[in-house]
Amino acid sequence: MNIFMQSLISGILIGGVYALIxxxxxxxxxxxxxxxxxxxxxxxxxxxxxxxxxxxxxIDPFVSIIITIPLMFLYGAFLQKFFINxxxxxxxxxxxxxxxxxxxxxxxxxxxxxxxDYKILSTSYSSSSFDVLGISVSSPLAISFVITAVITxxxxxxxxxxxxxxxxxxxxxxxxxxxxxxxNVKRMSIIAFGLGSAxxxxxxxxxxxxxxxxPQVGSIFxxxxxxxxxxxxxxxxxxxxxxxxxxxxxxxxxxxxxxSGWKEVVVFVLFLLVLLFKPAGLMGKSNT
Amino acid sequence: MKPTLTxxxxxxxxxxxxxVVVIALLFMFPRYVQSTYALHxxxxxxxxxxxxxxxxxxxxxxxxxxxxxxxxFGMGAYTTLILxxxxxxxxxxxxxxxMLAALIIxxxxxxxxxxxxxxxxxxxxxxxxxIFRVSALNLKDITxxxxxxxxxxxxxxxxxGTVITDFASKVPFYYTGLFxxxxxxxxxxxxxxxxxxxxFQAIREDxxxxxxxxxxxxIYKNTALAISAILTSLAGSLYALYVGFIDPTxxxxxxxxxxxxxxxxxxxIGTIFGPIIGALILxxxxxALRSNMLGQALIDSGLVSAESxxxxxxxxxxxxxxxxxxxxxxxxxxxxxxxxVLGFFKAMAARKKKEAA
Numbered sequence: 001m002n003i004f005m006q007s008l009i010s011g012i013l014i015g016g017v018y019a020l021i022x023x024x025x026x027x028x029x030x031x032x033x034x035x036x037x038x039x040x041x042x043x044x045x046x047x048x049x050x051x052x053x054x055x056x057x058x059i060d061p062f063v064s065i066i067i068t069i070p071l072m073f074l075y076g077a078f079l080q081k082f083f084i085n086x087x088x089x090x091x092x093x094x095x096x097x098x099x100x101x102x103x104x105x106x107x108x109x110x111x112x113x114x115x116x117d118y119k120i121l122s123t124s125y126s127s128s129s130f131d132v133l134g135i136s137v138s139s140p141l142a143i144s145f146v147i148t149a150v151i152t153x154x155x156x157x158x159x160x161x162x163x164x165x166x167x168x169x170x171x172x173x174x175x176x177x178x179x180x181x182x183x184n185v186k187r188m189s190i191i192a193f194g195l196g197s198a199x200x201x202x203x204x205x206x207x208x209x210x211x212x213x214x215p216q217v218g219s220i221f222x223x224x225x226x227x228x229x230x231x232x233x234x235x236x237x238x239x240x241x242x243x244x245x246x247x248x249x250x251x252x253x254x255x256x257x258x259x260s261g262w263k264e265v266v267v268f269v270l271f272l273l274v275l276l277f278k279p280a281g282l283m284g285k286s287n288t
Numbered sequence: 289m290k291p292t293l294t295x296x297x298x299x300x301x302x303x304x305x306x307x308v309v310v311i312a313l314l315f316m317f318p319r320y321v322q323s324t325y326a327l328h329x330x331x332x333x334x335x336x337x338x339x340x341x342x343x344x345x346x347x348x349x350x351x352x353x354x355x356x357x358x359x360x361f362g363m364g365a366y367t368t369l370i371l372x373x374x375x376x377x378x379x380x381x382x383x384x385x386x387m388l389a390a391l392i393i394x395x396x397x398x399x400x401x402x403x404x405x406x407x408x409x410x411x412x413x414x415x416x417x418x419i420f421r422v423s424a425l426n427l428k429d430i431t432x433x434x435x436x437x438x439x440x441x442x443x444x445x446x447x448x449g450t451v452i453t454d455f456a457s458k459v460p461f462y463y464t465g466l467f468x469x470x471x472x473x474x475x476x477x478x479x480x481x482x483x484x485x486x487x488f489q490a491i492r493e494d495x496x497x498x499x500x501x502x503x504x505x506x507i508y509k510n511t512a513l514a515i516s517a518i519l520t521s522l523a524g525s526l527y528a529l530y531v532g533f534i535d536p537t538x539x540x541x542x543x544x545x546x547x548x549x550x551x552x553x554x555x556x557i558g559t560i561f562g563p564i565i566g567a568l569i570l571x572x573x574x575x576a577l578r579s580n581m582l583g584q585a586l587i588d589s590g591l592v593s594a595e596s597x598x599x600x601x602x603x604x605x606x607x608x609x610x611x612x613x614x615x616x617x618x619x620x621x622x623x624x625x626x627x628x629v630l631g632f633f634k635a636m637a638a639r640k641k642k643e644a645a
Contacts, residue, residue, distance in 0.1 A: 035411075083623070092407050094626055100355075101615045104543075104612070105615035108611050112612065262426055265422050265423065268415045272412060272415055275408060275411070
C-alpha cells in the first residue's frame, strides 16, 4: 500500500508538469487546428536554455523560468508568423509534416551545437526529499508541482477574465465567427503558439533538475503531449490538465507494477484504448 | 483538355523504351562500376525506393498517412535476423516469415487504427510503432534488447547443390535490391491500373463519398495496408541482411517512420516516380553529410581552415547531424512545393506551356 501511495504521489507531481505540456499543445490545436509535432522539441529547447543559464550564470532552474517564459513565447510567435501561418489552410497531413520537419531541425541543430551527450543539471536539492505521513516526496518535483499549479491558475485567469484570453477562446470556438466579430485572428494565432511554446519551455525548465538533457529528448514528450491532449479531448484545457495528471499517475504506477521499461507501453495502450472507445477524449464533445 | 489516344500512346511507348534502357543500364552497372562505395549508395537508394513506394500505396494512393511504418520495417528486419541468427533458418525463408509477420500485425493494427481518421489516425499509427519499439527493447530473450542483433555471415544460397551466391560482396545485394525495386514498381503500376487502384484513390479523395458508392472502407484500407506492410517488411529484411546489424533505435524508431514518409513527400506522393525521385535526392544528400563530404568540401575549398575552431567543429559534428537535412528539406518542400519535387516541376512545365500557347 505504501508503495502504491508513493507512486501515486510522485505520479501526480510529475503529472503537473505533463499538464503544462498538454495545455500548450491543446491551446495551439484549439486555435489553429494544427497538431504541433515539434512540441517536445520546444520543451527540449527550454531544457537546454535552463541548463546553460544554470551552468554559465548560476541561475537556479526554478528562477530561470522568468527568463525562459518570455524567450520561448517570442520564439513560438516567430515560428507561427513565418512557418505555421503559411500552412493553416492546407491539408492536415502537410501541417503535421511541417511541424515534424521543424522538430527535426530543432533537435538536430541542438545536437550540432551541443553534441548528443547526455547532460545532467544537478542542483543542491536535485536528489533531496522530505517525508509527508511516512511517504517520501522528492523536493524538486514538489517545487515544480507548486510552480505548475501557479502557472496553470494564472493561465486560467488569463483565458477566462482578460479580453485577449476571451478572444483566444472565441477563435478556438469558431475561427470565422471570431473574425467577423472583429477579432484579429492572425494575432490570436501568434499569441496561441507563443503561449504553447512558452508552456512547453517552462515544462522543460521544471523537469530539467530531474531528467536527462539530450537533443532527442523531445520526441518522448511530443508523444506524451498527444496522449495527454487526446485523453482530455483535443482543445480542452481542463481536459489537458486532468489528462496530464492521469498520465503521470498511469506511468508511475505502471512503472512500479510492470517494470520501468514497460511504463511507456502502458501509456500508449491507454492512448489507443481512449482513441478507440472515446475518440473525443474524456472532456471533449462527441461531435469532433 | 484530355490528351488524345494516340498522344498518350506515343508518350507511354517512349516511356517504356526509356524504362527498358534504364533497367538494362542498372543491370549492367556492377559489371562496369567496381567501386564498392558506388554500389553501397545504389543499394541504399534501392532500399529507400522500396520503403517509399510501399508507403506510397497506403499513404499516396489511399490517403492514409501512417507515420508508424517502422513497425513493418522492423518486423521484417527482426524476423529475418532472429530466424537466421538464433534458429539457423536461411534468410530466403526468413524473408517470407517476415512478410507473414508484417501481414499479421498489419491486419491487427488496421482493425484498430482505421476506425480513426485524419490526425487521430496519424497519432494512433505512431503509438502502435512506439509499442513495438519499446517491446523490442524489453523482450531481451527474443530480440537482444538494446544491444541489437549482429550477424557475421549469411549462409550461401544454393539451389540443388550449385551455389548461386555466397553474399560475400555487395553485388548480390545490389541485384536483390534492384529486383525488389522492380517488384514494388510493378505492384504499384498494377494497382494504379486496376479497379483496386481506383477504389484506393476514391477513398483518398473523399472516403464518405466512396463509402456511399459501395466501396467498403474496411476492406480496401486494410488491403492497401496489407500490401504496403508486406513490401515494407521486404525492405526491412534486405536492410537487416545488408547492414548486418539491427537494434530498436535503427529499425523501429519514429525517425525511420518519418523518413519513409519524407521519401514520398519530397518526390511527390501518389505517383510511381515520386518515391524514386525522393530516394534519389535524400540518400545521396544524407550520405554526403554522414560521411562528412560536405564538411570536407568546405575545408578543401579553403573557405574554412581545418585547424580553426569552426573547421574542427564541422569535422567532429556534421556527420552526426545528417537528419538535419531531412528536417530542412521537409520544411522547404511543404512550404514551397507541397506536391513534391515532381509536382513542382510538372506545374512549372504546365505554366511554361500555357505561356507559350
